[in-house]
Amino acid sequence: MKVLHVITGLGIGGAEQQLRLLLRHLPVRSGVVTLTNPGVVAAGIESDGTPVTHLGMAGNRDVGALPRLARIVRQGRYDLVHTHLYRACVYGRTAARLAGVRRVIATEHSLGETQIEGRPLSAGTRALYLASERLGTSTVAVSPSVARRLADWGVPPDRIRIVPNGIETGRFAFDARARRLARGVLGLPEDAYVVGGVGRLTPGKRFERLVRAVASIPDVRLLLVGEGEQRAELLRVARECGAADRVLLAGACEDPPSAVRPGPSLPELLAAMDVFVSTSPDETFGLAVVEALAAGLPVLYVACPAIDDLTPEAAPGARRIGESVPELISALRGIHDARPARFPLPAAARRYDIAHSAQQLMSLYDQAVHGTPSPAK
Template identity: 25%
Template sequence: MKILHFIDSLGYGGAETLLTNYIPELKEHDHVIVTFSDTNFYREITNQYACYNLDGNPVKNLFKIVSRLKKIIAKENIDIVHSHSYWTNIISRLATPKRKKLINHYHFADFDTMLSNYKVRLQLIIDKTIGHRNLRRVAVSDYVYGILKQHFPKGQNSCLPNFVNTPANSELKLYPYTKGTPLKIVAVGNIIHEKGYDVLLPAFEKLKQYPIKMDVFGEGDSMEIYINELHRRGITALKFCGKQKSTPALLQQYDLYCSCSTSETFGIALIEAVAAGLPVLISDIPAFKEIAPDSAYFFKKADSDDFFNKVTDIYQNGITAVASEYKYLLQKYSKPVFLEGLRDIYQH
């Protein structure tokens, strides 16, 4: 079969990481990649496939983009269209012939977390209105699957959890933190509002007396704002370090992984931290409660005082991971399990 994979861009992100990790494994199929943007940080992978850039805003140039995608589907003789974002989902329905199989992947939870926003309510109406005879909606977690079941109860909905791309047969080594020793915390994620980094500023003002440091790796338009605010508050133990690829070697330089996200649909960076053997401190959002180990420390999302309390508790009492929990999660969210599920979706 020939599969067209449709995504906003190939910048850094969970959906992009997922797509560029699974396509090379599906050697029994031919692949075509289509994006709205020419941003591409994965050329060593995508250069192996036919790639098209629609080069346009999906809202302002809707009909033009639909027309271009229709032509690509016909030219490449596509059997399955697989899209990965809100607007790629909608446009794929308008462009894909009704006899073709269409898969819309849901990597977002806006229909739960942002439904008070009138624009999101409008997007939900559009999603409900524009259909396709052979459409299957695919959720990246049980949490997102519940959202799909709520809003599209008569649709064909599936749950296919994301995976972490760990080397085959890699050994799990745990890195417990010993109480009272200098504590080094790491966070990985784009510098955007949903990552909840605002909670760190007042907390680290109060943590100045403790030997606790935190590095945040990621890029985004808000980075300069955070850096300036750190200078204004005289905070030196918290640093925004820019983009760096999340690897076991990087994560294992730290004692604790942290995510302050106020909204996630899965949490690939969290499972990467599990693969690196780090204890974790995370916000109590539904997606994290679903995939985190039982030994994880949770704090109330957007609650700086609770974050401070949990960090100081870890410093005073230590924290360690539980090997059996970590091994279970790494098996559950492994590439082979994901590929088996994806192949089943493609075939049925």
């Protein structure tokens, strides 16, 4: 089977790195087209052995990209097109139809309660999404919560399939040596108590609240992994709170790591932390929370469908908290005083192993192309 993946961009981000992980585990011949931004994840995908084509799309209304993309689909003789992220779904489904390929699966990575990929859920956005959705075979939701949102948005429930995001679980097992090495590289004292967070530095992640909460606890440091438009603002808030020397912004982290972007890997950075906090109030899955749980960290989170869709026993190290600064301070003080040890690998982390997700996706591919899902293993 030959599959073309179409994605909006390949800078460092959750959907982008999720595609790279899937490609490492899907037993098909694949190609990738990125509409824009062939960033470090594109280089990582190519280093793994999958070719990446940059379409060079100039903007959302660059309709000239459609014939270019259709030509790639037609010339590649692909059996199926798989699209990722809003713009790629709209253009990819349409281009596949123009190229005569009617088997199109789209993964919805970023449909939140009030936004999609950071943009408000407007009537126009919804109308365009639904119009292009009809050109595809099925739409994949990364969690039951996203499946419900898609149905509420107007996608027919019988066209929705759930394939959760996944991680390479074994890579995240806690390693004391990695903790020492990472702290050394980052300049963190071995005895420091480190609160951690991972994600794009954007207003929607609400990291400024975490900065203020950590600043109120004198002997605590904050390590944020990610890059984005709010970097300067977060540093300003840290200075304003008198905690500039206790807030470390480590930059983006490509995971899995490649030679393109040297530095500590994400498992090593998680090993350097003592507690993980996710302050975002609107998530489609919450992959960073699952990664932190796989690393054995106690986790405080405001929203995480990946965990909320399971029973409490599946993630005993995770606790849902309020999103205000006083609530964050209270939760952090409590876990800081308790100092829980590293947790064993929870059922949630095993459930969301990327190999399981790839197997489920392969079944959808077989159903779409051959009419018969692949047998369960």
